[in-house]
Amino acid sequence: MLRRLLQTMAFETKILKVDPKSILFSETAHIDGSLPTITDPETEQNLLEAARTIRDTDDTVGFPTETVYGLGGSSLNDKSVLNIYKAKNRPSDNPLISHISSIDQLNRKIYGQESCSDILQNIPQIYRSLTEKLWPGPLTILLPVPQQSTLSKLTTADQPTFAVRIPSNPIARALIALSDTPIAAPSANQSTRPSPTLASHVFHDLKGRIPLILDGGACSVGVESTVVDGLVSPPLLLRPGGFTWEQIRSMGGPQWVDCKVENKKTVSEGEKVRTPGMKYRHYSPQAKVILFAPQEGSAPLEKRLENVKSVITDHARDVRGFAVLSSLTFPDNLLDDPHGIYRCLGSSNTEIQANLFAYLRQVDEMPNIDIIFVEGIDEEGEGLAVMNRLRKAASNNVVSF
Structure with missing residues (x-):
């Protein structure tokens, strides 16, 4: 298995231009899942091609988020997730974040609920103040894996929780919405290398390993999302990122005032981790x-x-x-x-x-x-x-x- 994961994939990697300004969402799209309006034909065509790749194949796509460029594959497809690990040379016990376009998509695609009396029923109360204010955006939360989960266990590293967020970058949101597929997406770089904030960074690291990259310009935030765990008491900030610890404490309500910062410096060899970035070497140049x-x-x-x-x-x-x-x-x-x-x-x-x-x-x-x-x-x-x-x-x- 390891040998297969580390084999180089042979693709003619395409870079497809997309204009984020041409993608328009309604104010409630991140809740109800309504699709975007796309005014630029080239952007729409390229997004639909990338969406078909995510939805209908086992392949992966490089795409921009507000944090860094992600390497995306279907969170519901074991082969797609394996191809993420394969392209990155990423250890398979390092969990992945599932990116969704809406709460409606979370309910339908991960929890298998076509209709809900309360659309927020799968968001625990402790998170609601944060998600109301900070989604879409660089905030990732941990949720319990459903008993009848459609998620690939490879996204969770076979743990009882999974990480999920709604990105604010319109290209990322549109890709997820048009494919109607939760997308597992770590940073689109060779494992251990500095994360990519331009399409050229992705091409440098993953040329020939993935079929296409959506080029939407530079990422605005520049570091990965903030990851929080509200399923423990007191709640934990597992990974600092696009939202600060101070913002989490002030916007989360009374339960988040005592939010602690995970300060573990090292992780033992066999220890499971709940979020990316807690294990193995990360962000390192060759120098x-x-x-x-x-x-x-x-x-x-x-x-x-x-x-x-x-x-x-x-x-x-x-x-x-x-x-x-x-x-x-x-x-x-x-x-x-x-x-x-x-x-x-x-x-x-x-x-x-x-x-x-x-x-x-x-x-x-x-x-x-x-x-x-x-x-x-x-x-x-x-x-x-x-x-x-x-x-x-x-x-x-x-x-x-």
Whole structure:
């Protein structure tokens, strides 16, 4: 089985353009499942082709969401899910998120209920304040697997819960709605690599492994969805992402005020995990990554920057070249070294989050870059998700400054 999963798939990978501005949903479409209006014929044609692939074959499709590009296959089809793992070289005990276009689709396709007296009956009360305010959007919730579930057990890694969300990106929503199929979709990259935020990133990693990629431009959020578990007490934030911990606590109602953040740093070899991103190496460029993590109440900035320069000089002495990704503190002229490449991730947490994966990929693909040094940020707001990804990218090669 493992050998079959790791075999390379042979496709002539097509990139199909789609215009997100031409896709229009009603205000209640994410509840009642009404289909979108698509004003651009090329966009409609390309979406219908991708939808047929999801619905009628075992193949997979690369497509944009507001977070990162996803690699999608039917959540109801074992062969499609196996092809996701196969294309990514992803371990099969790493669960997948099922993306739906509406609560109606959740009820019909996953719970097998064609009509419901209460359309929200499969959304536990604890989630309703969050889903009312944050769906469609980068919020993933855990639900109990139905007794008579249509879901492939490969999406859940054979666990009693499954992860689900309604994306806000109109291309993703339209693809799921037109196929009328819940779509299992991890990030559309080779496993362990930085997540893709452009169609070109997907093509770079998965060319020849998947039949088509929908190109809808850059992803707006830039990191994966926030994953929460309201089935435990107190509720848990399992993965920081597109919505901050502060937003979850403030919008979730009284039961979410005491929401804890899952802070497990390592997962044992045989341990099951409830959400993607908790196990195995993630988000890593080919070059070594060293993360500078800011410390509260530390020395004056000038002294801290001298220490940073010393660390970079020591590590970069015997390499062909290095890159420095700065954020809010490092100056542009941190080191006068011709072997160094400098890029600024942004001037705000939101901008840094949106640019993070794209810049890691950009400098990693430059010739002769052996080490990437990254300036981290405080773990407030979007900083929690940014630092979560950077610690994993650095494999915990972290230097305090």
